Amino acid sequence: MKLYDSKPAPNPRRVRIFLAEKGLEVPTVQVDIGRRENRSAPLLAMNPLGGLPFLELDDGSVIAESVAICRYFEELHPDPPLFGSGALERASVEMWQRRMELELFRDVTGCFQNTHEFFKGRIEQVPAYGELCKRSALARLEWLDQELSGHPFVAGPRYTIADITALVAIDFGRVVGIRIAPEQKQLARWHEAVSARPSAKA
Amino acid sequence: MKLYDSKPAPNPRRVRIFLAEKGLEVPTVQVDIGRRENRSAPLLAMNPLGGLPFLELDDGSVIAESVAICRYFEELHPDPPLFGSGALERASVEMWQRRMELELFRDVTGCFQNTHEFFKGRIEQVPAYGELCKRSALARLEWLDQELSGHPFVAGPRYTIADITALVAIDFGRVVGIRIAPEQKQLARWHEAVSARPSAKA
Numbered sequence: 001m002k003l004y005d006s007k008p009a010p011n012p013r014r015v016r017i018f019l020a021e022k023g024l025e026v027p028t029v030q031v032d033i034g035r036r037e038n039r040s041a042p043l044l045a046m047n048p049l050g051g052l053p054f055l056e057l058d059d060g061s062v063i064a065e066s067v068a069i070c071r072y073f074e075e076l077h078p079d080p081p082l083f084g085s086g087a088l089e090r091a092s093v094e095m096w097q098r099r100m101e102l103e104l105f106r107d108v109t110g111c112f113q114n115t116h117e118f119f120k121g122r123i124e125q126v127p128a129y130g131e132l133c134k135r136s137a138l139a140r141l142e143w144l145d146q147e148l149s150g151h152p153f154v155a156g157p158r159y160t161i162a163d164i165t166a167l168v169a170i171d172f173g174r175v176v177g178i179r180i181a182p183e184q185k186q187l188a189r190w191h192e193a194v195s196a197r198p199s200a201k202a
Numbered sequence: 203m204k205l206y207d208s209k210p211a212p213n214p215r216r217v218r219i220f221l222a223e224k225g226l227e228v229p230t231v232q233v234d235i236g237r238r239e240n241r242s243a244p245l246l247a248m249n250p251l252g253g254l255p256f257l258e259l260d261d262g263s264v265i266a267e268s269v270a271i272c273r274y275f276e277e278l279h280p281d282p283p284l285f286g287s288g289a290l291e292r293a294s295v296e297m298w299q300r301r302m303e304l305e306l307f308r309d310v311t312g313c314f315q316n317t318h319e320f321f322k323g324r325i326e327q328v329p330a331y332g333e334l335c336k337r338s339a340l341a342r343l344e345w346l347d348q349e350l351s352g353h354p355f356v357a358g359p360r361y362t363i364a365d366i367t368a369l370v371a372i373d374f375g376r377v378v379g380i381r382i383a384p385e386q387k388q389l390a391r392w393h394e395a396v397s398a399r400p401s402a403k404a
Binding site: 048057063065071087098099128 | 250251259263265266267269270271273274277278288289290292293294296297300301304305308316326328330331334345349
């Protein structure tokens, strides 16, 4: 099996952190997004939408989408459970993972894609939308700060994939000025704790 | 348990179709989005982000996010498996569900939110982004048409939650002129098949 990875991009980092939390090592192939290697013919033949990361299995099957790759490893190596355990916790982790993805991660990457120099000429940018994403992401950080006063981790009492999505979104937010505000004490406490885990360096 | 529902909105329809496929009936409360009932104090106290649907359990816990609600019922009632069965199929269904959500559903709703009269004055609209979403969604339909030549349903040989997300996205797309083109025969074949299932009326 091979993980097609890109060190600087946020989605591949989600999978690397997940694997580190599981104590798993998977051979990786570094793909240079700057040179559009992810859109080269051999890679598009494996993953037609051109995103990263994706996982190539030994029989040639391909699993794309960061959370789908994580789900695959969760099924094969259930401990520690990073998607929750039991119906209610699994649903709750899914809810929080989706909130972090759709309300935070997507706004951070939407801001980056629509305002950052890196994407100029690569995609059609709508800067006004990027700015809206930024305001929206900053508002979500305020909300998340309040939520974290009720639970140590994003989805509740233990570390899950929702923490991974939130951490990667917030760290990547720095490139577009989306940062935790000094008064967001709960968020800062959480960020310090999840960043101190060895997996955060993955 | 109570499902807070809204008949005209796309996300609640995803859960209603899912429940119908499982043969489950859950008491529902209709919430009038036009009158912003979803943003009234009692509902925000249950679901602070104001979205629909959400599920209130008998102990007062709340599960928001359509896919998280579906996951809850999948865990309690695994048959028929709508999230797949076994590691590889579960990962593959997750991949396809995410593709349908992030590449299609989000663009359809992004187009609606940023261009449609309904949202004027309700949210800050960026029409240029809405138009970009429309072009992107139409391109994804072309791609999906090709993919469906290889498998009867979105994620492979059987009906899954990925079909539900795609069906709801495509049906909702009509309000903003995102429609299956006459030459997209595979997509039309799939759409006819999934629309003929009794669950499509849910």
